[in-house]
Amino acid sequence: MKKLVFITRNILPDGLNLLRSHGFEVKINLLDRPLNEEELSFEAQNAFALITMLSDRIDAPFLERNSHLKVISNYAVGFNNIDVAKAHELKIIIGNTPEVLTEATAEFALGLMISVARNFSSSHQAASMGLWRDWNPTAFLGHSLKGKTLGIVGLGRIGLRLAQMCAHAFDMNIIYCGPRQKINSLGAQYVSLPTLLGQSDFISLHVPLNEETRHLIGREELVLMKKNCILINTARGEIIDQEALIEALERKQIYGAGLDVTTPEPLNPDDKLFQLDNVLVIPHIGSASLQARAAMSILSAQNIIAAFEGGELPGRVNPKADN
Numbered sequence: 001m002k003k004l005v006f007i008t009r010n011i012l013p014d015g016l017n018l019l020r021s022h023g024f025e026v027k028i029n030l031l032d033r034p035l036n037e038e039e040l041s042f043e044a045q046n047a048f049a050l051i052t053m054l055s056d057r058i059d060a061p062f063l064e065r066n067s068h069l070k071v072i073s074n075y076a077v078g079f080n081n082i083d084v085a086k087a088h089e090l091k092i093i094i095g096n097t098p099e100v101l102t103e104a105t106a107e108f109a110l111g112l113m114i115s116v117a118r119n120f121s122s123s124h125q126a127a128s129m130g131l132w133r134d135w136n137p138t139a140f141l142g143h144s145l146k147g148k149t150l151g152i153v154g155l156g157r158i159g160l161r162l163a164q165m166c167a168h169a170f171d172m173n174i175i176y177c178g179p180r181q182k183i184n185s186l187g188a189q190y191v192s193l194p195t196l197l198g199q200s201d202f203i204s205l206h207v208p209l210n211e212e213t214r215h216l217i218g219r220e221e222l223v224l225m226k227k228n229c230i231l232i233n234t235a236r237g238e239i240i241d242q243e244a245l246i247e248a249l250e251r252k253q254i255y256g257a258g259l260d261v262t263t264p265e266p267l268n269p270d271d272k273l274f275q276l277d278n279v280l281v282i283p284h285i286g287s288a289s290l291q292a293r294a295a296m297s298i299l300s301a302q303n304i305i306a307a308f309e310g311g312e313l314p315g316r317v318n319p320k321a322d323n
């Protein structure tokens with residue numbers, strides 16, 4: 001009998017074809033919505049492997065009920081939706097899609113920096129509401145990027161790529177913080193988080209979400225930021241204390257924020273964040289280029305094929321089990 005791979009949303013076909021050519025049967029959730037826990041458990045019961053989305057909650061009870069699964073390949077680089085320790089205990093391999101979305105996400109963060117700094121959203125909205133009456137020499141005055149200081153919180157794959165883009169294209173001065181100093185050719189300076197918060201004109205968050213990074217940016221951190229500071233988050237919503245951010249934005253304590261991720265997701269259209277004119281809220285599409293999503297489709301399939309063949313996964317989250 002063919003091994004079944006269940007895919008929780010309809011992803012680009014590249015990886016599905018690869019799975020089929022390796023003899024797997026592929027079943028896809030064709031409903032245009034995420035499955036609830038019960039539906040997902042039903043589909044998982046006969047599966048060898050799953051390809052999951054970051055919106056699927058793969059918690060301990062789910063894993064315990066589905067301990068027959070050989071591998072779960074997350075269609076994302078972040079894996080905070082999965083209880084990795086429990087999966088490891090149950091010898092379920094967890095895969096993810098690093099590298100292939102780095103370029104797309106870094107480009108996106110750069111796009112947010114420019115959009116917020118130059119008031120794309122508020123000026124578009126004003127024009128569309130009939131408020132474009134003349135060429136106003138002092139309307140929508142923003143900030144340029146050239147020569148400014150960019151603070152990267154988490155100089156990993158995406159953080160480093162954004163730093164390179166900003167150093168090369170805009171001669172930006174790069175500072176960063178994180179658990180350890182990194183060797184880099186940009187002359188990026190390793191600083192503490194409080195120093196980074198106090199010196200940066202732009203701050204971009206690139207840490208994974210875990211117990212240490214939840215609310216890493218709260219009231220105390222926002223107070224340290226410069227008045228002209230622009231905060232960019234393409235990592236995970238929970239890294240920011242969103243209530244504290246809203247207060248800081250309302251008080252114009254910082255210049256603005258560009259958020260590809262929020263708490264919760266999806267964000268309610270009535271949320272205060274949508275009413276602030278110095279915030280750009282985007283519905284978590286940082287990796288959504290055709291190129292990145294096609295490569296993620298292939299990589300998430302390759303993870304499953306490698307697990308089946310007993311080889312190294314190209315994107316592996318948990319270390320190999322001892323036995």
Ligand code: NAP
Nearest residue numbers: 078105154155156157158177178206207208234235286287
């Ligand atoms: P990565 O290469 O693992 O980089 C994460 C970096 O964060 C590492 O350099 C790590 O340092 C550092 N770090 C960990 N804890 C920290 C802390 N407490 N303070 C400061 N730095 C810390 O991951 P990536 O591929 O760049 O992805 C980063 C995150 O972006 C993902 O986890 C995901 O949540 C998010 N993401 C979002 C989108 C989107 O669509 N918006 C797309 C892709 C990724 P060490 O290496 O020294 O441990």
Ligand code: GLV
Nearest residue numbers: 075076077078287
């Ligand atoms: C997207 O948010 C990812 O983690 O890949």
Ligand code: GLV
Nearest residue numbers: 134135136137138
């Ligand atoms: C603006 O459009 C200019 O020509 O300066």
